[in-house]
Amino acid sequence: MDLTVGPNQFFWSADRWAGFYxxxxxxxxxxxxxxxxxxxxxxxxxxxxxxxxxxTLIDAGKxxxxxxxxxxxxxxxxxxxxxxxxxxxxxxxxDLTALPxxxxxxxxxxxxxxxxxxxxxxxxxxxxxxxxICLPPELPxxxxxxxxxxxxxxxxxxxxxxxxxxxxxxxGRCYHARLHKRGKxxxxxxxEDDPDGLDVRTLEGQPFLTMxxxxxxxxxxxxxxxxxxxxxxxxxxxxxxxxxxxxxxxx
Amino acid sequence: xxxxxVCPAGTPASLRAAVKAGAxxxxxxxxxxxxxxxxxxxxxxxxxxxxxxxxxxxxxxxVLIAINTFPRAGDEALWHRAVADAETCGAxxxxxxxxxxxxxxxxxxxxxxxxxxxxxxxxxADIINYxxxxxxxKRVVLPRxxxxxxxxxxxxxxxxxxxxxxxxxxxxxxxxxxxxxxxATGLSPNxxxxxxxxxHVEYLEDKGALDARLGGFTIHRVGPSEPAxxxxxxxxxxxxxxxxxxxFEDPVSLxxxxxxxxxxxxxxxxxxxxxxxxxxxxxxxxxRNFRNAVDALDAGMPMPEGMLAKLSEGQAMTTGAYKKTWx
Numbered sequence: 001m002d003l004t005v006g007p008n009q010f011f012w013s014a015d016r017w018a019g020f021y022x023x024x025x026x027x028x029x030x031x032x033x034x035x036x037x038x039x040x041x042x043x044x045x046x047x048x049x050x051x052x053x054x055x056t057l058i059d060a061g062k063x064x065x066x067x068x069x070x071x072x073x074x075x076x077x078x079x080x081x082x083x084x085x086x087x088x089x090x091x092x093x094x095d096l097t098a099l100p101x102x103x104x105x106x107x108x109x110x111x112x113x114x115x116x117x118x119x120x121x122x123x124x125x126x127x128x129x130x131x132x133i134c135l136p137p138e139l140p141x142x143x144x145x146x147x148x149x150x151x152x153x154x155x156x157x158x159x160x161x162x163x164x165x166x167x168x169x170x171x172g173r174c175y176h177a178r179l180h181k182r183g184k185x186x187x188x189x190x191x192e193d194d195p196d197g198l199d200v201r202t203l204e205g206q207p208f209l210t211m212x213x214x215x216x217x218x219x220x221x222x223x224x225x226x227x228x229x230x231x232x233x234x235x236x237x238x239x240x241x242x243x244x245x246x247x248x249x250x251x
Numbered sequence: 252x253x254x255x256x257v258c259p260a261g262t263p264a265s266l267r268a269a270v271k272a273g274a275x276x277x278x279x280x281x282x283x284x285x286x287x288x289x290x291x292x293x294x295x296x297x298x299x300x301x302x303x304x305x306x307x308x309x310x311x312x313x314v315l316i317a318i319n320t321f322p323r324a325g326d327e328a329l330w331h332r333a334v335a336d337a338e339t340c341g342a343x344x345x346x347x348x349x350x351x352x353x354x355x356x357x358x359x360x361x362x363x364x365x366x367x368x369x370x371x372x373x374x375x376a377d378i379i380n381y382x383x384x385x386x387x388x389k390r391v392v393l394p395r396x397x398x399x400x401x402x403x404x405x406x407x408x409x410x411x412x413x414x415x416x417x418x419x420x421x422x423x424x425x426x427x428x429x430x431x432x433x434x435a436t437g438l439s440p441n442x443x444x445x446x447x448x449x450x451h452v453e454y455l456e457d458k459g460a461l462d463a464r465l466g467g468f469t470i471h472r473v474g475p476s477e478p479a480x481x482x483x484x485x486x487x488x489x490x491x492x493x494x495x496x497x498x499f500e501d502p503v504s505l506x507x508x509x510x511x512x513x514x515x516x517x518x519x520x521x522x523x524x525x526x527x528x529x530x531x532x533x534x535x536x537x538x539r540n541f542r543n544a545v546d547a548l549d550a551g552m553p554m555p556e557g558m559l560a561k562l563s564e565g566q567a568m569t570t571g572a573y574k575k576t577w578x
Contacts, residue, residue, distance in 0.1 A: 071425055073374045073401055082377070096350070097378040115427060115441065117321035120351020138433045138442065139324075146324035168431050169424035169485075172374075172396025173577040175499060179491060185578045200498060201490040203462070203469040209431075211491055211498065216424070218434055 001232055001239060004031040004134070004159055006111070007067040007092075008243040009038055009167065010212055011191045014046040020243060021053035025060035027249055031238070032057050033092045033111070035067040035084075038170070038215045040077045041187070054089055065090040068098035070113045071170045071214065099128060107131040112161060112240065113170070117143065119150045126154040134159040134240050137166050137222065141234060148235030157237045163225070163251055164242025165197065165210050166218040175211045187213075195245035254511065254545040255521035257315070257414060258538045261293040261528055266303045268531035270312045273542035277307055278315040278346060279527065285318045285333040287370060288527040289444030297336055304341045313343040319368035321349045321427075321441045331355055338363045346392065347371075348427055353386040367391040369416070370427035370440070376408035383411045390414055392523060395422050395505065399513050399573050406518030415514060418537055419525025421505040421571050423485050431484040435466035447483045454479065471502075506568040509554065511544050514573075 005024060008017065024032060034053060036043040050066075057064045066089050068081050082101040084091055093099055094111040102108055109132040116122055116133050125133065133156055135144060144160060151158040176198065177187035190213075191198075197210035197217055207219040224231060224239055231239070241251060258274035260266035269277050280286025282294035295303060304314045316337040322330040330349075334356045337345045345363055347353050348370035356365055369392040373379050382388040390412040393402060406413055422429070426440075433439030436451040453464045463471035463482040470487030473479045480486065480502035489498045507514070511522065522545070524537055543555050570576075 071372075071374060071396070071428075072378070073397060075404070078375055078377055095378070096373075096381070097375060100377060100381045100384075113428060115321055115349065117349065117441065118324045118327050118351050120322065120327055120355055121349055122351070124350050124354045136430070138430045138439055143324035150324075166430075166434065168434050169429040171424045171499075172394075172572050173423055173500075179494060179498060183576070183578050198491050203472050203488060203490070203495075205490070206468065208468055208489070216431065216499070 001228060001237065002030040003028070003162070004033065004238050004240045005029050006134070006240045006242045007033050007035055007037040009215060009217065010195055010197060010245070011039070011042050011189065012195055012245070014049050016195070016245070017046045018049045018053060020248070022056060023249060025056045025062065029062065029241070031063040031065070033065045033067050033109070037067050037070050037094055039213045040069055040074065040080060043080070050087070054087070065092040065109055067092045067111060068094050070094045071172070072097040073172060102129065105129065110134065112136050113167060116147070119147065122147055122150050122156065123154065126156050130156055132157040132159060134161070137161040141230060144231070144236060145234035152235055158235060159238040159240050160224060160231060160236050161222060162239025162241050163223050164221055164244060166222050167215060168209070168218060169216040171214050174214050175216070176213050179211070253549045254515055254519065256538060256541050256545060257521050257523040258534060259524055259527040259529065260534065261288065262531065263295065263299045263303050265531040265534050267306060268535040269538050270307050270310045272535040272538040274312055274538045276313040276315060276521070278317055279303070280317045281333050281336070283329065284444050285320055285330050287317060287319045287440055287444045290528055293528060297340065300340045308341065315344045315346055315366060316342040317346040317368065318352065319346050319348045319370045320444045322352055323442065327351070334360055334363070344389070353388070357386045364389055368427070369394055372425040372427045374425065376405045379405065379409050379411050383409070390520065394426050396425055396572050398578065399510065399517050402514070402519060403517035412520040413518065414521035414523050415519050416505060416525055417507040417511065417522045417541065419504055421500065421503065421569065423500040435468055435484060452482055501567065503567040503569040505571050507570050507573050508541065508544055510570060510573055511554065512548055515548060
């Protein structure tokens with residue numbers, strides 16, 4: 001079982017962002033997916049630091065991929081998605097919109113926000129060049145085992161969620177902006193004060209969800225640590241760890 | 252061209268009522284987990300489907316069959332059979348979301364017209380055109396996260412017909428990409444065809460207030476004389492920081508009837524009404540209202556005044572993302 005670090009889901013300052021990947025280069029992970037997953041408005045703040053982070057990680061022997069945006073609606077977002085491959089590293093698709101833009105014949109990975117629920121979809125993605133798929137976190141173990149078997153036959157590595165707040169939903173509306181009574185276009189980056197998202201409680205004060213701009217996550221940090229044996233047995237070859245602002249090297 | 256009214260039917264009786272009320276097209280599903288309204292007592296067995304389609308066709312209406320959940324690994328045969336039976340029953344099209352199932356349908360049933368379900372959340376022209384190239388999809392149901400200008404921009408760049416929701420339940424999250432219900436209850440739209448299922452709802456009285464819980468999480472509370480909305484997760488009441496309220500969306504439903512002229516200008520082909528779980532009298536009323544509206548529009552007459560307020564969930568309505576207020 002090896003380890004993949006997924007893209008940071010939150011809005012961090014460029015310095016925090018770059019520092020995270022400097023530290024990560026020294027850690028015992030095999031693979032790093034970086035770039036902006038959640039909100040296209042965040043990317044300009046750290047975009048210039050991406051090439052250095054990629055170089056540092058590659059120098060440290062990591063396999064590096066760049067994620068596409070999870071929800072693509074605007075012209076700017078379509079362009080961003082279409083030009084991802086210009087960075088010269090492997091692409092991880094987080095929405096099928098990225099698929100027609102991939103260089104012909106290039107191998108790519110598939111992130112957990114793409115709906116891969118069954119063999120038919122896995123086979124179809126493999127025929128397009130998918131070499132690695134991180135399955136959606138809601139899949140039960142039986143489905144994971146079935147898909148890992150299909151993946152093994154096709155040479156597609158199967159990965160599952162290993163640690164972190166679970167991505168549960170993505171919207172056209174920004175909830176951080178809504179909370180501050182602002183529109184999305186005038187959000188004033190309300191999400192930047194919450195490097196691990198904003199806690200959302202039930203009416204009884206029970207921690208429940210996490211608000212992260214247009215994304216909603218679980219409050220709990222899901223962990224597959226206690227299931228490593230069963231997942232290995234099922235044919236899973238890597239676990240995905242999702243970045244958080246504190247304590248990540250220990251994880 | 253008159254805009255097409257696409258109307259839900261959860262039962263054969265609703266299908267007949269919708270046809271009689273003037274629906275151009277009816278959509279429905281088989282009574283199993285292949286469709287995204289997999290509720291007890293709802294949907295069609297094979298012979299009901301065959302009869303319903305024959306009835307609709309005799310009156311000049313079309314029938315679409317939604318097979319829009321994501322097939323379970325190891326059990327894809329159930330979904331494959333649904334596609335085959337849809338063709339045998341005479342459906343005018345199937346509404347699909349899963350790429351694997353689209354690939355199967357395109358390969359095994361090339362003559363059965365394919366629509367892309369809203370559950371595929373195809374939200375831009377690039378991906379819509381890709382679905383058309385690869386799976387020969389003829390129509391896409393657009394996610395409810397787009398504004399009217401965004402819809403117009405999509406139509407300017409695609410030959411694929413677009414269908415948009417105009418009335419009924421409103422998903423504020425990109426459809427098919429939301430596992431809030433799964434997280435709270437273990438049952439999800441994608442896998443089980445249900446969202447915030449009634450089996451996991453509890454109402455508890457506490458000092459005169461009525462709490463609504465979903466999967467054990469209290470997400471709504473009303474006073475003694477207030478109406479209690481159904482506790483759908485994204486329309487629940489939550490706390491964050493020092494604020495408490497409907498942080499994602501108010502308990503409202505979608506009504507875009509006054510936007511029909513703008514949607515037509517934006518190039519939309521069909522208007523979809525949500526609610527296969529609704530009664531036949533509801534369906535008939537909504538269909539009549541929308542049919543009057545598109546007929547008036549086609550004849551160059553003013554749009555009829557809204558009459559649907561009392562039919563909407565919680566009697567509160569929104570135009571959702573269409574009016575760009577989310578931006």
